Amino acid sequence: GPQSYQNLFLQRINPQYDNTVYGGNLIEDHVYSRAPGKLAPQAPILQSNYHSAPQVAPAIQFNGVAAANGGPLGTLSPNPYGQGFPQLPIPQPTQDPASLGCGQAPGFCPKSRYRSYDGSCNNLNNPGLGIPQTRYNRLLPAKYGDGISTPTMALSGNPLPSARAVSFSMYPDIPIEDPIWTLNAMQYGQIITHDMSMIVGSTQTQPHATRCCSPDGQLLDLANSPEHCFPIVVPQNDPAYSQQNIRCMNFVRTITDKDRRCIGDHQPAEQLTAVNSYLDLSIVYGNNDQVNQQVRLFQGGRLISEQRNSQEWLPRNPNATGACTLLDINEPCYLAGDTRVNQNPQLTVLQTLLLREHNRIASVLASINPHWDDETIFQEARKINIGQHQQISYYEWLPIFIGLDNSLKNKILWRTQGYVDDYDPTVNPSVLNEHANAAFRFFHTLIAGQLDLVSERRNSYGNIRISDWFNRPAILEQGNSFDELTRGLGTQPELAADAYHDREITLNWLRQPGQPLGQDLKAICIQRNRDHGLASYNDYRSFCGLPKASSFQDFLDVISRDNVERLATLYEHPDDVDLTVGGSLETIIPGTLAGPTFLCILTEQFYRTRVGDRFWFENSGETGFTQQQLAEIRKSSIARIMCDNGRGVRAMQPRAFERISQSNAVVPCEALPVVDLSLWKDLKGGSSHIPSAGFGTSDYYFKK
Numbered sequence: 001g002p003q004s005y006q007n008l009f010l011q012r013i014n015p016q017y018d019n020t021v022y023g024g025n026l027i028e029d030h031v032y033s034r035a036p037g038k039l040a041p042q043a044p045i046l047q048s049n050y051h052s053a054p055q056v057a058p059a060i061q062f063n064g065v066a067a068a069n070g071g072p073l074g075t076l077s078p079n080p081y082g083q084g085f086p087q088l089p090i091p092q093p094t095q096d097p098a099s100l101g102c103g104q105a106p107g108f109c110p111k112s113r114y115r116s117y118d119g120s121c122n123n124l125n126n127p128g129l130g131i132p133q134t135r136y137n138r139l140l141p142a143k144y145g146d147g148i149s150t151p152t153m154a155l156s157g158n159p160l161p162s163a164r165a166v167s168f169s170m171y172p173d174i175p176i177e178d179p180i181w182t183l184n185a186m187q188y189g190q191i192i193t194h195d196m197s198m199i200v201g202s203t204q205t206q207p208h209a210t211r212c213c214s215p216d217g218q219l220l221d222l223a224n225s226p227e228h229c230f231p232i233v234v235p236q237n238d239p240a241y242s243q244q245n246i247r248c249m250n251f252v253r254t255i256t257d258k259d260r261r262c263i264g265d266h267q268p269a270e271q272l273t274a275v276n277s278y279l280d281l282s283i284v285y286g287n288n289d290q291v292n293q294q295v296r297l298f299q300g301g302r303l304i305s306e307q308r309n310s311q312e313w314l315p316r317n318p319n320a321t322g323a324c325t326l327l328d329i330n331e332p333c334y335l336a337g338d339t340r341v342n343q344n345p346q347l348t349v350l351q352t353l354l355l356r357e358h359n360r361i362a363s364v365l366a367s368i369n370p371h372w373d374d375e376t377i378f379q380e381a382r383k384i385n386i387g388q389h390q391q392i393s394y395y396e397w398l399p400i401f402i403g404l405d406n407s408l409k410n411k412i413l414w415r416t417q418g419y420v421d422d423y424d425p426t427v428n429p430s431v432l433n434e435h436a437n438a439a440f441r442f443f444h445t446l447i448a449g450q451l452d453l454v455s456e457r458r459n460s461y462g463n464i465r466i467s468d469w470f471n472r473p474a475i476l477e478q479g480n481s482f483d484e485l486t487r488g489l490g491t492q493p494e495l496a497a498d499a500y501h502d503r504e505i506t507l508n509w510l511r512q513p514g515q516p517l518g519q520d521l522k523a524i525c526i527q528r529n530r531d532h533g534l535a536s537y538n539d540y541r542s543f544c545g546l547p548k549a550s551s552f553q554d555f556l557d558v559i560s561r562d563n564v565e566r567l568a569t570l571y572e573h574p575d576d577v578d579l580t581v582g583g584s585l586e587t588i589i590p591g592t593l594a595g596p597t598f599l600c601i602l603t604e605q606f607y608r609t610r611v612g613d614r615f616w617f618e619n620s621g622e623t624g625f626t627q628q629q630l631a632e633i634r635k636s637s638i639a640r641i642m643c644d645n646g647r648g649v650r651a652m653q654p655r656a657f658e659r660i661s662q663s664n665a666v667v668p669c670e671a672l673p674v675v676d677l678s679l680w681k682d683l684k685g686g687s688s689h690i691p692s693a694g695f696g697t698s699d700y701y702f703k704k
């Protein structure tokens, strides 16, 4: 039963593990700077002392559960910001561009209380870490077909089974609702994803401009095929696409540091990510100064918004016809910090709520601090919005996905009222390729194909079909749809974390108006796994502490017999099974939404995202909040964000990632905890102790 899987997982602790080796520095951390063939040590994710972190203030009640990791109040870890030049035992980064992909590290770091937009200078020792257009990080070296850059092959040298064949064989559409969690939990997951990474070279919202198939869905011969093509071959016996005589699904490879000529010919390619890695609401504020300027009003600290139908909307995208799939030229198409903002209606709802939340905070700050200038209001509102987002992402959302106990044991969550101060400049915050392009994508399983429109009394008015509205946010401005979709997020269950996927995702992704079928997102994700040359499922099993399988039978410890048999039919060898596939078939560990291998990868990523962020909201010092302000930020909730920013949303259940129930009943908005912004009243007068972002100051911390 599932219990025994959990035991198995808990037992896989490597006693040889040495914290000082793996907790190691960011250069060691990157596989390409390791000696060839030397793999990363195993990561015993559930070992309670896995990550060293400072002791924090005495344990307190957290969501009604007794404390686990709080210890006696100890000394806080040094915050490098407050100490002038940091003196840290970290090697200087290699200065050749390969260490950073093509993203350019700035020449110096201005002294600032606030984050930069692109994430540069977050790490003062290595100011380019985590910035856009840099490489994903990896836990295990790539396994490209040619060892350098071509897609993964079977051990035998044959091609792997068609990604589409794997998709339709392994992931049928059997709609099972999640018994506990709402669609909001799924949707906030996509917000977190978009905040952290984006493969370079695709829009993730529209058909790619490069066409690797003929217009009627046939394979092009290799010679005529554009560069970077890796089309998905649709088998003749396909249950759906064969009826339309489609044999080819478009797929364009991700741009790598090799494509950009950042590295030498004989080094393996690494994919680039287009956004900064930090959990910093870059989806709202942009990933660089230029985009930030496009979304800012430069008045009252506000973001640009448009008022229609007495509601506040994201600004219009100046390139609406290019950016959205519009049926009518007058339909709205929005502009935000992230280019994927229009991808699906519920994503756009959350992006809109986060914009409104910024402007709501800015209005309050402006009224209590009339002497503050635009820049100060903007940066302080941004900092509060990001703090709330980190609180909600980690303390409210993350325990659902990777488990509360697991998060506490691994020092990803803390039960404390005080600061945590676990910033570790030796941790590389770059997003792991295995995380973004295999493990985290598993949650596509949670997507529901129909979105409920829900009244204030929590009755459903009906629903919309998601594939009618991909990349077409017009639905939000029709009637009261925005509030109905907002309530729907908090009312409709997400689909269960299992191997079943809604056909809106496996057959109708990017379905064009009037067409019977679209694309198969699951097949695309399997193909992406191969495009990125991720090591195999079996490699990650052993990396994460499960026994390495020598036969398909050996997968039975965590995968059902039916699915192991299907795998054995599709793949030639157990070592050929893609990480994306094997990981998604594992039995879910109770109290989480993932199986052991994905849980291991997700846990590692969310640890790094937290402790690798100098501006993490629970850190003290000049970049942090005061103790009292932090206590307020900790009261924030996704329920209150929806309440405060939906025009007609007057009530919400307190835990809005969780389905409505007797113990989580809908209550009036005013009954929900609120962040008291009066704590940001500037009592000293003048803005002198809140310096503006101050770029251009001669006072800087880092010089190359």
Ligand code: HEM
Pocket (backbone or CB within 6 Å): 186, 187, 188, 189, 190, 193, 197, 198, 199, 202, 204, 205, 273, 343, 344, 435, 436, 437, 440, 441, 443, 444, 446, 447, 521, 524, 525, 528
């Ligand atoms: C309706 C909802 C969603 C849609 C339509 C959607 C669609 C997509 C598409 C088209 C891609 C790019 C595929 C490629 O070309 O390789 C993608 C990537 C991804 N998706 Fe989703 N997705 C949704 C929800 C989610 C959720 C809920 C999560 C996780 C909780 C998630 C996690 C990811 C991740 C991690 C990536 C890769 C990000 C990167 O480029 O680094 N997605 N998704």
